[in-house]
Amino acid sequence: MTPPRVLWVATAARGGIAGYVAALRSTPLFTRWQVETVATHDEGPARRWLALFASGTARLVWRCVTARPQIVHLHSAAYGSFARKGLLLWIAGAVFRVPTILHLHAGEFADFYSRCPRPVRPLVRATLARANRVVTLSPHLARAVTAIAPGARVTSVPNGVAIGAAPRRTERPPRVLFLGLLIERKNPLGLLRAWAQIERPPGARLLLAGDGPLRPAAEALVTELGLTDSVELLGWVDPEQGPRLLEEVDVLVLPSFFEGQPLALMEGMARGVTPVSTSVGGIPDLIEDGVSGRLVPPGDEAALAGALGAVLADPALCRRMGDAAYERARQEFNIEHTWRRLDALYRELAPQTGRLDPVEVI
Template sequence: MFSIPGERRGRRGDRTASGGRVSRPRVLWIGTSARGGMYGYVVAMRATPLFTRWRVGWIATHDDGSAGRRLGLFASGMARFVGQCLTARPQVVHIHSSAYGSFARKGVLLWLSSLIFRLPTVLHLHAGEFLDFYRRCPAGVRPLVRATLARADRVVTLSPHLSADVTAIAPTARVLAVRNGIALTPAPPRRDRPPQVLFLGVLVERKNPLGLLRAWARVERPPGARLRLAGDGPLRPAVEALVAELGLADSVELLGWVDAERSARLLEETDILVLPSYFEGQPLALIEGMARGVALVSTHVGGIPDLIENGVSGLLVPPGDDDALAAALAPLLADGELRRRLGDAAYEHARQEFNIEHTWHQLDALYRELAPHVRGLEPLEAV
């Protein structure tokens, strides 16, 4: 019932996302198993002590399937959620949400958890475009959005910038910024070779892979430089068509979707990581690049400015500006020393601010605040 997709359940009891069998989870996580940053967050956090300390259970209410499959998954997930709230009575319900349809679905679960079952409930927003979503809502829907944010015992965002957006929408919401984190390892050495550029993400309009291709076509590239797009999605046919139209087949490689292991290998081989999104929360792809000392190019949107200091730990451009993106790529492609300097600064920033140890300790402290009477928790060591 609580298995991460791909894990098997035993005949008795449920399994936490870390694999241990439990009958009564202390914390129940609700979210998506669709490929992308939100599920990547779940995968990263399940490897920390948080999941075992709090016996975290997991229910997926959304995935990459067809509309009919997603509807069925939400219905079955809601049934399991109600069953666990009635029988297991978790100490905390932690709901992971984006914007638009995701917020509508998760809002239903939040009201059930908080109002009907009277359980402490965390709403974890992974959406960089949440303020834009709110502004696009019909006037009659906005009060419900505000009430949902205020109803949560805590609204968790990925950065102070996004916390300010939520507070502007719902001043009475209790907001906490908890940065994404990653397990740090020594940054791999950069080799003296033609620069390798990587886009890592879903091929959707929000990530702007077409703008990246247009910028790549305009920039002067040293011999042997390559752009690799690791990801799949609804824009894949348009990406393939634009590669052909712009004559980029000799310098652009479409890798399709890659798993976490392949993603890590690609980042270790990469000199420049580019994410030209229109909207973002705090993308794990950039943090993973920082943790490997990769030079970063991205856009000044959402929580990205909290990750990248322009000109110091990476380069930021306005969203949708192909010329500015090309102008940012040009010096990085030409200057290996600039790539190394920006990559080293990004790694140091990740070491100080985005260590996953800090992330799970913050969530542990939040759970202790919301469920102060839980027994049997081992004392924490300081990070």
């Protein structure tokens, strides 16, 4: 009998989807289902990702012809990513009759749909309905997709992260970390303006770990606002550096305008770091405002400054929220839960693999 096989189609670019793939690669899911990954996108000039999309499409077709995967699992954001993955979904599902999963990592999917030209919207709905299952990162995003395409079969499978040891507390000036791309959607410039409004404890520092097109503007704004003594731009950090940074900070801040269910927040919570973020996408499903972190409206720099200032001024409050965030991550967002739920979904869509030992969904 042919061994189970699932084809994962995703981007190789830095960011949440690549981090999600890397996190699950270390779980039993990849070996149980002999998961093979196909990259169809990466950073760089258009000619680079066009070539990668062409080669990735050819590889998907070749695997469907020669090995026929039991499931094609496509990981998609919005806009161009959805267009690319949608085309591949129709190829795998309609042409080769392979069961497909469309895994939406985009927190702004409803906004993307509303911006689509009216003639394009029926194609978006048809693509969602064509998938054997649409997976979202949170119930909030699942409801948004169902509102767009009532015929879609939608399942919510939260992201997961490896849970660290119980947090260790040290006495030192507080450190706040921003971890992500320096792009408009993540709003690093708004964060810097908010930081300038805070009456900070002596020695408090804001670390921006990331790179992107807004880095020159961020550097200029740090100088303009007189923040050179309290702000450090670290540049991009690799996947090994990120967890080490999270173990050395007290607060993780993410002031985004749009998000799905950001792994950076979950990784911080899994180490007892207090999250301060905007109430967008799937983030309210992660953080209970005032208990396991603080939530503020997107774009409200005064509210962001107030939330950051409150946790920096009260170390006991910061510790309580960090402890609550750690416990929530341990119970709800363990990577063990994620891979087991995907395993159960694969069994549902490919029942002929019943010979595999059952896995308890916890």
